[in-house]
Amino acid sequence: MIAALILATVLSQDYYTPQEAQAVYKQANEAYDREDYASAKQGYQQLLAHGFEGADVLFNLGTTCLASGDLGEAVLYLERARRAAGGAADIDANLVLARARQLDQVVGGAEEPFLQRLVIATSSEIAAWSLLVSWVGGGALLLLYRFLRPGRRAWAGVLAALLLVSAVPAGLLVAAHAYVRETVSEGVIVAKTLAARELPADSAKVSFEVHAGLKVRLLESAGRFVKVRLPNGLEAWAERDGVAEI
Amino acid sequence: MRRTGRALGSLAMLLTSAAALADVEFYQRADRNEVGLDDTFRLTIVVSDAPDSSNLQFPSSNDFEILSKSQSSQMSYQLGGGASGVLKRTQKYVLLMRANRTGDLTLPPSVLTIHAKSYRTEPVRITVKKGHLQDPRAGAQRGSSFPDPFRRFPFPSVPGFDDEEDSLPDVDVPRSESDLFLRASLDRDEVYVGDQTTLSIHIFSRVDLSSVDAVTMPKLDGFWSEDLESPSQLTGEQKVINGIPYRAYLLKRRALFPVKPGTAKIGSAEADITTGFLFAGRRVHRVGNELSLKVKPLPPGAPPNFSAANVGRWRISTEVAQGQLQLGQPASVKVILEGKGNLKNIVLPSLSGPASLRIYDPTTSDKMANSKGKVGGRRTQEYLVMAQQTGSFTLPPLSFPFFNPETGRYEVVKTEPLTLTVLPGPEGSNLLAQGPSGAKPDGVSAKNVLAAGGLRPLRYQAHFTQARPPLWQRRFFVPALLAPIGAWLAIALIGFVRARLTEEDETSLKRKQARAARRRLAAAEKLKLAGKPAAFFGEVEKALIQFLEAKLGGPLAGLTRDALDARLHAAGASEDRRMEILRVLEACDLGRFAPGADPSSAGAGSGDPSTALRYARGERGADSASSPYARGEREARERVLDSAAAAMEGWESR
Numbered sequence: 001m002i003a004a005l006i007l008a009t010v011l012s013q014d015y016y017t018p019q020e021a022q023a024v025y026k027q028a029n030e031a032y033d034r035e036d037y038a039s040a041k042q043g044y045q046q047l048l049a050h051g052f053e054g055a056d057v058l059f060n061l062g063t064t065c066l067a068s069g070d071l072g073e074a075v076l077y078l079e080r081a082r083r084a085a086g087g088a089a090d091i092d093a094n095l096v097l098a099r100a101r102q103l104d105q106v107v108g109g110a111e112e113p114f115l116q117r118l119v120i121a122t123s124s125e126i127a128a129w130s131l132l133v134s135w136v137g138g139g140a141l142l143l144l145y146r147f148l149r150p151g152r153r154a155w156a157g158v159l160a161a162l163l164l165v166s167a168v169p170a171g172l173l174v175a176a177h178a179y180v181r182e183t184v185s186e187g188v189i190v191a192k193t194l195a196a197r198e199l200p201a202d203s204a205k206v207s208f209e210v211h212a213g214l215k216v217r218l219l220e221s222a223g224r225f226v227k228v229r230l231p232n233g234l235e236a237w238a239e240r241d242g243v244a245e246i
Numbered sequence: 247m248r249r250t251g252r253a254l255g256s257l258a259m260l261l262t263s264a265a266a267l268a269d270v271e272f273y274q275r276a277d278r279n280e281v282g283l284d285d286t287f288r289l290t291i292v293v294s295d296a297p298d299s300s301n302l303q304f305p306s307s308n309d310f311e312i313l314s315k316s317q318s319s320q321m322s323y324q325l326g327g328g329a330s331g332v333l334k335r336t337q338k339y340v341l342l343m344r345a346n347r348t349g350d351l352t353l354p355p356s357v358l359t360i361h362a363k364s365y366r367t368e369p370v371r372i373t374v375k376k377g378h379l380q381d382p383r384a385g386a387q388r389g390s391s392f393p394d395p396f397r398r399f400p401f402p403s404v405p406g407f408d409d410e411e412d413s414l415p416d417v418d419v420p421r422s423e424s425d426l427f428l429r430a431s432l433d434r435d436e437v438y439v440g441d442q443t444t445l446s447i448h449i450f451s452r453v454d455l456s457s458v459d460a461v462t463m464p465k466l467d468g469f470w471s472e473d474l475e476s477p478s479q480l481t482g483e484q485k486v487i488n489g490i491p492y493r494a495y496l497l498k499r500r501a502l503f504p505v506k507p508g509t510a511k512i513g514s515a516e517a518d519i520t521t522g523f524l525f526a527g528r529r530v531h532r533v534g535n536e537l538s539l540k541v542k543p544l545p546p547g548a549p550p551n552f553s554a555a556n557v558g559r560w561r562i563s564t565e566v567a568q569g570q571l572q573l574g575q576p577a578s579v580k581v582i583l584e585g586k587g588n589l590k591n592i593v594l595p596s597l598s599g600p601a602s603l604r605i606y607d608p609t610t611s612d613k614m615a616n617s618k619g620k621v622g623g624r625r626t627q628e629y630l631v632m633a634q635q636t637g638s639f640t641l642p643p644l645s646f647p648f649f650n651p652e653t654g655r656y657e658v659v660k661t662e663p664l665t666l667t668v669l670p671g672p673e674g675s676n677l678l679a680q681g682p683s684g685a686k687p688d689g690v691s692a693k694n695v696l697a698a699g700g701l702r703p704l705r706y707q708a709h710f711t712q713a714r715p716p717l718w719q720r721r722f723f724v725p726a727l728l729a730p731i732g733a734w735l736a737i738a739l740i741g742f743v744r745a746r747l748t749e750e751d752e753t754s755l756k757r758k759q760a761r762a763a764r765r766r767l768a769a770a771e772k773l774k775l776a777g778k779p780a781a782f783f784g785e786v787e788k789a790l791i792q793f794l795e796a797k798l799g800g801p802l803a804g805l806t807r808d809a810l811d812a813r814l815h816a817a818g819a820s821e822d823r824r825m826e827i828l829r830v831l832e833a834c835d836l837g838r839f840a841p842g843a844d845p846s847s848a849g850a851g852s853g854d855p856s857t858a859l860r861y862a863r864g865e866r867g868a869d870s871a872s873s874p875y876a877r878g879e880r881e882a883r884e885r886v887l888d889s890a891a892a893a894m895e896g897w898e899s900r
Contacts, residue, residue: 018710025708035598052710060704067701084711090522097701127716132726140731146737174718181716182455 017107021052029060055085059094066098072190072212072244074098078137079188079215079246086123097236103211115176116184124177138163185218187228191242200225200237207236218245247335270295271336272358273618274305274367281372282379283345286313291339291356291367303342304367310353313645314342345374354378369726385697425452430515431620437538440557440588441651442501443539444474444619447515449495449532451489455480456527459496464534468505469674470591472614472621475499501621503557507514510534511551549647549656551595556648558587558622562594564644564661574671577631579664581608581644586622589614598628599641601700603666633668636699640665653842705881744873757797760894763789767890783837783884790830790890807831823896830889837886 004092016024028043043063047053062077078095085091112120113213140159145153189210201223210216225237271294278287293302303314320339345351353370420427428448433444445466458480475496482493497517504510515534520527526688544554565580583594589612599605608627615623635637641664650657717723768784794810795802798817802810807828814824 021710022708029704047710051712052708054709054711054712056705056708057710060708063701063704090705093702117700124716124718128723132717132723135727139733142730142734144738163735177716178718 016047016050016052021047021050025052025057025060028064032060032064032067033239035067037064040064041068045243053084055081055088055091058084059088059091062091062098063094066094066101070103070212071098072188072192075102075213075215076188076190076246080188082120083246086122086126098213102213104214106214106230106232112231115180118152118173118175119180121195122173122177124174124181125168127173131167131174132166134170135161136217138167185245187216187218187243187245189214189216189238189242190244191239194242196228196234196236196238197225198236200227204237208234210238215246216243218243248591264745270358270360270365272296272356272365272367274356274370276353276370280375280379281345282375282377283379285346286342286344287372288369289341289343289353291341292816293339293358294334294339295335296358297360300359301359302339303359304339305354306488307351307354309346310343311346312341312343315609316340342626345372347670348374348761350374367641376450381891389781394812404715407586423532426450426519426521426530426532428497428515428532429518430512430534430537432512432537434539434776436542437504438542438557438651438654439504439507439544439650440555440591440649442503442558442588442621445471445500445502445512445533445537446496446824447498449480449481449497449517449519449631450485451521452472452490452492453521455495456522458495458497459518459520460530462516463498463500464515464536466500466502466512468507468510468587470503472501472503472588472590473498474501474616474621475618487588489665493495499619501616502539503591504539504541507541510539510541512539524865543647545654545656547656551645551863552649552656553593555591556646557595557651558585558648559650559652560585560587560592560648560659562644562659562661564641564647564664565665565789566664567664570669571633571668573633573636577633577666579629579631579641581627581629581661582624582626583646584622586617586620587648588621589625590643590782594625594627595644595646597631597644599631599642600639602637603639603641604632604634606632626664631666635664636668638665638667652842724882743815756796756799760793763793766792767887767894771887774880774887779883783834783886786886787810787831787834790834790893793894793897795829819897826896827893830886830893833882833886837883 017193021107024043024047028040028047031037031039031043041061041064044057044064047057048061052201053085057075058128060083062074062079062081065071065077066074067226075095078098079090080094082088082091098126117190141156141163145156145160189212192212194210195206196208196210198207210230214230216230219227219229219235221227222237226240226243227235228238229235271292274289274291276287276289278285279285287303291302291304293300296302304315306836317337317339319335321333321335343353351373351374352370355366355369357367358365428447428449430445430447435444447461447463448508449455476498477496480495482495483491485494498515502512513537515687517532517534518529519532520529522528533879544557558829560583562584565582567578569624569727571577579597581594583589583592597605597608606629608629611626611628613624613626614621629663633640645658645663646660647658649655716718766785768791770789776782794814798813802813805813810831811824811828814827819827
């Protein structure tokens with residue numbers, strides 16, 4: 001009871017100190033443990049609202065949603081956690097569970113393109129730092145090579161060559177991340193049932209129906225509607241409110 | 247529905263034996279729970295469908311004494327859906343009792359023995375105080391609007407019969423249709439939401455009834471209702487209203503559970519009734535009275551997870567068929583709720599357990615048990631629990647909060663936690679059974695099976711980060727990437743500029759070389775004093791050659807004296823100048839390679855007679871009076887040095 005009061009007081013604040021954020025996180029974990037999923041979700045969402053993000057909070061929120069049966073939000077937050085962490089075993093396992101409970105079965109072409117899989121499997125931060133370190137370090141060693149006396153500069157030359165060569169794949173990976181980020185927009189169906197129509201209008205014919213938890217690609221938007229593409233290539237217009245961007 | 251108004255006595259006698267086999271209803275109750283030592287109270291014992299051979303023992307206690315006993319019996323016969331009917335015989339015993347001492351006393355149960363089987367009633371708790379206490383029921387009786395002589399009918403000397411809860415209601419007789427009218431009544435005027443009140447509809451008649459052809463129940467909007475009694479046969483009871491004897495026939499009795507607070511209205515019931523017999527019969531239509539009921543809201547302070555429909559008196563329990571099972575074998579867990587209240591509207595808590603146990607949706611079965619006009623019963627939810635791995639798992643206790651209208655408070659009943667022990671799967675035991683002499687074969691010992699699956703647990707530690715754009719979109723990234731290229735370009739540019747800035751023309755270069763030659767000559771002057779003639783002459787020669795290279799533009803080292811002379815000539819040097827230079831060079835050669843020779847003799851062997859002659863006439867001629875060595879080497883070196891300096895200066899001033 002006292003803990004609940006403290007949690008309520010902390011949740012109502014506009015700003016959290018790191019210690020308060022850790023306390024909220026712990027309280028939310030405890031709420032999950034006693035199956036009070038509503039309180040747990042509220043705690044994690046407050047942390048996100050106050051800028052305390054990261055794969056841990058997103059994973060716990062997604063797992064709580066999954067435990068409480070909210071499939072759409074579960075997949076949404078777990079996908080966000082996967083992006084934030086650059087892939088992790090527990091995130092993947094819970095995502096597999098969530099997809100197993102999903103109502104929609106997409107027939108054919110369910111696998112994501114290579115570039116997207118590559119981007120999901122790697123961390124953009126690590127790739128960018130690798131590029132930066134190898135390129136700048138290689139350049140610096142090359143300069144050093146220029147100023148060192150002949151006979152005492154071979155090591156600098158070899159090291160510079162190695163770094164500059166390793167900068168090539170790192171640069172390609174960063175380019176892939178940048179390309180996917182700029183061109184591929186993905187979302188998750190969060191509405192329990194969402195009608196996908198042939199045109200962006202309420203009166204348009206319904207092409208098919210999708211359900212909570214389905215991951216789709218967002219192509220373009222028009223008014224209240226957004227054009228979605230299923231992994232097998234099916235495309236239609238769905239109401240924007242029923243889809244959340246990852 | 248058609249009802250007949252005559253009791254079929256003969257048929258009833260034939261079916262007496264069948265009635266004996268029916269379930270026995272047996273209970274006792276006191277008319278007061280609090281009495282004085284000077285007061286009496288009545289204990290009513292009711293036995294239904296007990297055979298004649300049964301034996302009833304009244305409660306016996308030293309704390310109480312029985313002042314008088316009375317007995318009555320009532321028989322009714324109901325036609326069922328089939329051909330046979332049910333005869334019901336009810337016997338009532340009323341004991342007039344008095345307490346012997348004060349305190350919270352317990353009246354022991356009565357015992358009914360039927361064919362060596364004993365039935366016991368519940369004991370009755372009575373608080374006894376000193377003196378005389380007011381009977382709470384006496385006032386109510388005195389406040390009745392009209393006396394009811396029938397209250398003691400048909401046993402006027404037997405008290406207690408009029409205390410039964412299913413006693414007929416007090417009614418007002420309509421001015422018209424006073425010989426046959428329809429009346430509805432509620433057993434309580436004020437209830438909580440979800441609590442039970444019982445609606446009874448009677449026909450009061452002073453004429454013979456043939457049948458009731460149709461009964462229209464009032465609309466029961468705002469109520470959840472449950473049928474308690476719908477007699478297929480009219481059974482009349484005598485009732486005297488305003489001194490006029492009536493027969494009262496029960497048409498319907500329903501339990502009502504209001505679903506919202508406020509004042510609930512219940513409309514009129516209607517019935518088509520046929521009076522008289524055969525050709526003298528007459529059909530009339532009667533409309534009953536309206537009723538109102540005050541429904542109180544549930545008080546605040548409900549416990550967590552309370553459902554508004556959970557009103558009554560309940561107890562909850564769990565049962566598991568076997569606490570120890572093998573992997574792959576399902577366990578049946580029953581959650582049982584029993585008590586009084588609107589069972590069909592009750593919301594039971596769901597069974598939950600650890601992720602290692604898969605709990606399937608339950609099957610629900612209700613068994614209604616209406617006792618003494620109160621709805622209740624038993625709800626059983628049976629869960630199928632399938633273990634996903636071996637181990638010992640605990641199903642947490644279930645809490646069931648409800649509102650008890652009798653106490654006016656919320657109560658929470660709980661189950662005990664259940665422990666399930668899951669042993670390894672059956673394949674292990676099958677293999678063990680095949681082993682010789684029951685020994686455990688190698689490699690087939692029971693395994694603790696840990697199957698994958700289920701939700702991965704939460705992350706205990708949090709590492710918070712803030713949402714930021716990717717690294718390549720931050721300001722420093724592109725400049726940092728371009729920095730090495732910029733550095734290389736900058737260094738190349740600096741080198742180029744520096745090269746341009748340090749570029750020299752031929753004149754300045756020659757001037758520089760001439761200056762260097764002079765510096766060299768100055769250095770040679772130091773060697774002159776150091777006593778190193780070879781080094782001295784070498785430096786003088788190099789200085790002079792370097793000077794000439796600067797002036798003539800091109801390498802001169804290694805040229806013969808003739809070739810050098812030709813270059814000097816070609817460069818426009820005068821003959822004296824050329825001779826002077828050649829002479830100095832000759833003297834240097836002598837000084838370097840023939841240190842013992844007199845350098846002043848240089849030019850004698852040069853092949854150029856004029857040069858040698860001039861040299862001899864010059865410096866040497868002046869010193870000829872003395873010995874060559876007498877003038878000393880030092881002087882010779884001074885002369886060479888002076889000659890070289892003069893040659894250079896002469897060239898500059900040319």
